[in-house]
Structures are given as structure tokens and as C-alpha cells.
Amino acid sequence: MPYDAKSQGVEKALERVRDSWKMRRKDDDDRKSYDEVFNKQNLMRIYKLMTDGVVDKFDFTLSTGKEGNLFRASTAKGEFVAVKIFRTSTATFGDMYKYVAGDPRFRGVGGGNRKRLILVWAEKEYMNLDALHRAGVRVPKPIARHQNIIVMEYIGDECEPARQLRNVDLEDPGKTARTILDYMRLSYRKAYLVHCDLSEFNILMLGGEPVIIDVGQAVHRDHPNALEWLRRDLNNIARYFRKKDVEIDVEAELKEITKP
Numbered sequence: 312m313p314y315d316a317k318s319q320g321v322e323k324a325l326e327r328v329r330d331s332w333k334m335r336r337k338d339d340d341d342r343k344s345y346d347e348v349f350n351k352q353n354l355m356r357i358y359k360l361m362t363d364g365v366v367d368k369f370d371f372t373l374s375t376g377k378e379g380n381l382f383r384a385s386t387a388k389g390e391f392v393a394v395k396i397f398r399t400s401t402a403t404f405g406d407m408y409k410y411v412a413g414d415p416r417f418r419g420v421g422g423g424n425r426k427r428l429i430l431v432w433a434e435k436e437y438m439n440l441d442a443l444h445r446a447g448v449r450v451p452k453p454i455a456r457h458q459n460i461i462v463m464e465y466i467g468d469e470c471e472p473a474r475q476l477r478n479v480d481l482e483d484p485g486k487t488a489r490t491i492l493d494y495m496r497l498s499y500r501k502a503y504l505v506h507c508d509l510s511e512f513n514i515l516m517l518g519g520e521p522v523i524i525d526v527g528q529a530v531h532r533d534h535p536n537a538l539e540w541l542r543r544d545l546n547n548i549a550r551y552f553r554k555k556d557v558e559i560d561v562e563a564e565l566k567e568i569t570k571p
Contacts, residue, residue: 379395495545
């Protein structure tokens with residue numbers, strides 16, 4: 312049986328991923344995660360990104376989430392990027408669907424096809440990143456998407472990724488809170504989006520400035536639950552900053568964000 316170019320490409324991608332994989336797989340969970348993310352289908356998709364010049368090698372894992380894994384990767388020029396690979400057999404299938412159903416951008420997408428929903432979710436996160444970036448919200452700049460893989464701006468430096476808001480001592484908590492609230496306003500008014508899961512876990516701090524991440528679940532403001540989820544986001548931010556002696560009037564902010 313001939314060994315075609317695509318097969319060679321997949322093997323090449325596999326070899327390069329393995330060579331650049333820095334995480335030690337210490338237990339069965341790590342091994343399962345590796346095997347699940349770097350299956351043959353994903354390797355074919357990674358190879359496509361490599362041949363397109365988007366990614367050259369994988370450096371190390373940034374995070375392992377409920378939907379997929381995030382890696383720092385490098386381009387052929389040595390520039391850092393972040394690569395998110397969504398697992399096609401995720402345990403959060405039901406939770407994902409409720410943020411797709413009701414979003415007017417994805418009418419007709421049913422909840423019965425798991426793999427199709429994951430691809431829609433990846434497309435949705437990429438679209439959300441693009442809309443937020445263009446609206447002036449500080450998010451990782453989207454670079455490329457192929458099927459269930461998103462390549463975006465890496466938030467951090469060559470030594471380590473940026474830390475979550477919850478793990479940073481803020482020099483001026485009031486200023487940071489105001490910036491986040493302004494981003495929520497821009498999201499709603501200019502990008503027509505509500506984050507739906509905003510908290511100190513989904514905000515990174517880079518150079519003293521907040522960066523909003525994990526926007527896959529963000530919905531169009533015409534979603535029937537958009538205002539409920541916007542209020543939830545505001546309550547999360549108010550709760551966190553109350554610990555920093557910063558008081559946020561949730562109802563006043565909600566009115567300001569959503570005013571015509």
C-alpha cells in the first residue's frame with residue numbers, strides 16, 4: 312500500500328508534536344489527555360496549520376480545560392502563539408448547547424450531533440474573539456481557525472503565561488474594575504455580545520491590564536437569556552472586587568451597559 316503525502320504529513324506532525332511536547336505525563340489522566348487531543352484527526356489538522364505557516368512547533372501546555380487543551384506554540388519566526396484544541400468527546404456537551412441554542416447567529420444548529428456542535432463551538436469562539444477585538448475589548452487577537460483548532464495571540468512572556476486576575480496583587484483595584492466594566496460595555500454595545508462566564512478566572516493580567524479570555528460561550532445580546540447572564544457576570548465582578556474594597560452597583564452598571 313503506497314505511503315501517500317498526507318500520511319507522511321500526519322506522521323511528520325506527530326513527530327514534531329512529540330519532540331516539542333515538554334509536559335511530563337505523570338499519570339494516566341495526563342496520558343489520556345494527550346492521547347485524546349493528539350489523535351490522528353487532530354494531527355492532520357495540526358499539519359494543515361503547519362503547512363500554512365501558522366504554527367511550527369508546540370512548546371508546552373498552558374491549561375487543560377473542560378472543553379479542550381490550550382498550548383503555547385511557536386511560529387517558524389520564533390513568535391509565540393496560543394493554540395486551543397477542542398476535544399470532540401467533551402463531557403460538557405449539554406452545557407455547550409445552551410449557549411448555542413437561542414443565539415441568532417447559529418439558527419438551525421441542533422444538539423444531537425456532538426462532533427458538529429464542537430466544530431460550531433470552535434467557530435463561535437473564533438467569531439467572538441474577532442468581534443470583541445474589533446470592538447476594542449482586550450482579548451487574545453484571533454489568528455487562524457481550522458475545524459476544532461483555534462490559533463490566537465499568546466498572553467504572557469517567554470518565561471510564563473499571564474496570571475489570572477485572582478492570582479495577582481492589584482496596584483489599583485478600582486481602576487482595574489473600571490476597565491473590566493468598560494470592556495463589558497463595549498462587548499454589549501459594539502460587539503453585541505455578553506460573555507456569560509466572566510469572573511476572576513477568565514481574566515488575565517498582562518502589564519497591569521486585564522485581558523478577557525474564554526469567550527466561546529459568549530452569546531449575541533439578542534439571546535433570550537442574555538440579560539440574565541449579563542447580570543450574573545456583573546455580580547461575579549462585583550463579588551470579587553468587594554474583597555478589594557471596591558463597591559460596584561450592579562443595577563446601575565447594568566442600566567449603563569444596556570441603555571439605548
